[in-house]
Amino acid sequence: MLTIYGVYRSRASRNYWMARELGIPFKSVPVVQARRVADPLAADAPINTKSPAFLAVNPMGLIPAIEDDGVVLTESLANNLYLARKYGGPLSPADxxxxxxxxxxxxxxxxxxxxxxxxxxxxxxxxxxxxxxxxxxxxxxxxxxxxxxxxxxxxxxxxxxxxxxxxxxxxxxxxxxxxxxxxxxxxxxxxxxxxxxxxxxxxxxxxxxxxxxxxxxxxx
Missing domain, CATH: 1.20.1050.10 (Glutathione S-transferase Yfyf (Class Pi); Chain A, domain 2)
Structure with missing residues (x-):
């Protein structure tokens, strides 16, 4: 299943919109921007762009990122090109x-x-x-x-x-x-x-x- 890392109030909105257009199931992991967290590394901090768990996905510490059947991509616009190419339909290139x-x-x-x-x-x-x-x-x-x-x-x-x-x-x-x-x-x-x-x-x-x-x- 496709996993999208990032809150909707970020560039992740592009990938959430795309997944809905394609009608594919996806899991949302709401990674928040570290600048919005008082202490990003605190034990009780929400998962954010400085959290070790997220940095294991994208060492650059930026959202969004996606993981799809083992493929990890970290550029929002490229993520959408990949999704279109993989899942096909009218949003994807015909040739x-x-x-x-x-x-x-x-x-x-x-x-x-x-x-x-x-x-x-x-x-x-x-x-x-x-x-x-x-x-x-x-x-x-x-x-x-x-x-x-x-x-x-x-x-x-x-x-x-x-x-x-x-x-x-x-x-x-x-x-x-x-x-x-x-x-x-x-x-x-x-x-x-x-x-x-x-x-x-x-x-x-x-x-x-x-x-x-x-x-x-x-x-x-």
Whole structure:
């Protein structure tokens, strides 16, 4: 059985969403970020990213990680590509060309989108969005993302999804990264095709189930 290590309020949300889309059974091990624990190594501390039990799974001490029939993977977006490839179905590539395209969009999400989008959401998470430094960070990252939004908007002209005219792992991976930029309403207003695409992704029952669980989880 697939095991997903990580709380829903983390990048593990991507893997929980994917498992639900695939309809496969999975075990959740709610590893919490060590920064959220007063003493991560205390005997009564919840399992966290500094716990020896988790470091045996991922020595880097980062979530999520997955274990599937002895295969251990520790990069959230790559985890989803693996799950799509193994379990098949409409989210997976139909041929080598689609596999290449799905990998390309996923790498683009990781290298061109997330570095900027994650800075925005972390600024809000730390309550720094109204500080001088916070405003500067958000402005700088939003400016960088304008080019990203423009590229995606161009690709979506005349199509609803990224690859093969259907929702795939590429859409899921990219949507989870673009979710970090949802506070930047001006970008979504400027690029309505991107806004419509993200809304389609978020209308999926598996996303709603994942998000309901995420919102019910403690934010402390």
């Amino acid at each position: 080598i060309a689609e596999e290449g395209l799905m990998g390309n969009w996923t790498m683009w999400a990781a290298t061109e989108v997330e570095p900027h989008a994650v800075q925005i959401i972390l600024t809000y998470d730390y309550g720094a969005e109204e500080t001088e430094d916070g405003k500067a960070t958000i402005s700088r990252c939003a400016k960088a993302l304008d080019k990203v939004f423009a590229h995606l908007s161009g690709h979506l002209e005349g199509r609803d999804y990224l690859v093969g005219d259907r929702f795939t792992v590429a859409d899921l991976n990219l949507a989870e990264v673009f979710r970090y930029a949802m506070s930047q309403t001006q970008l979504f207003e400027k690029y309505p095709r991107v806004a419509a695409w993200l809304a389609r992704c978020h209308q999926r029952p598996a996303f709603k189930e994942m998000m309901d669980t995420r919102l019910a989880e403690s934010a402390e």
